[in-house]
Amino acid sequence: MSETTPDAPMTSDAQMVLDTRFGRIAIDPDRAIEIPRGLVGLGGRGRFALAEVADERIDHLKILVSIDNPKVSMLVLPVPVKTDAIDAEDLDEALAHLGIARTNAAVLLVVASHRVEGGVLLTINRRAPILVDVEARRGWQHVLHNPKYPIRQPLIAG
Numbered sequence: 001m002s003e004t005t006p007d008a009p010m011t012s013d014a015q016m017v018l019d020t021r022f023g024r025i026a027i028d029p030d031r032a033i034e035i036p037r038g039l040v041g042l043g044g045r046g047r048f049a050l051a052e053v054a055d056e057r058i059d060h061l062k063i064l065v066s067i068d069n070p071k072v073s074m075l076v077l078p079v080p081v082k083t084d085a086i087d088a089e090d091l092d093e094a095l096a097h098l099g100i101a102r103t104n105a106a107v108l109l110v111v112a113s114h115r116v117e118g119g120v121l122l123t124i125n126r127r128a129p130i131l132v133d134v135e136a137r138r139g140w141q142h143v144l145h146n147p148k149y150p151i152r153q154p155l156i157a158g
Helices: 087-097
Strands: 015-018 023-027 033-035 046-050 062-066 075-080 105-116 119-133 138-141
Touching: 023 033, 023 046, 023 062, 075 119, 087 119, 105 138
Parallel strands: 033 138
Antiparallel strands: 015 023, 033 046, 046 062, 062 075, 075 105, 105 119, 119 138
């Protein structure tokens, strides 16, 4: 079990509370995902957890937060393995490269926010998805070889 600190107290139901840029969030450290190579541009190797977003306008997104360094956190969009976001051939190539069986795979697309006139634009990175082996609880951000995928595709709420 994870060691507790004043910044990461355990709740009564064995969840850990982390202070993130999204506020205080509770996560279950037993459901951590190991990301051994870190994330593109952020590093952040180590244990990560997924948490719910409290804002109902974007509750289809999740928060991916580093358990080891909660300052490393971001929004992600979980998509089905059978998705239009990534062609099956490209996804299968990436999964095979990482040794992840399609039946054990989860796909997370990193979300970025950009200030624009009149508000905020959310974009998804289709070029470098985070691919997770849900059985082994390990994930990797994988840059797809096919250059057709945008790094900043506007996200339409849904």
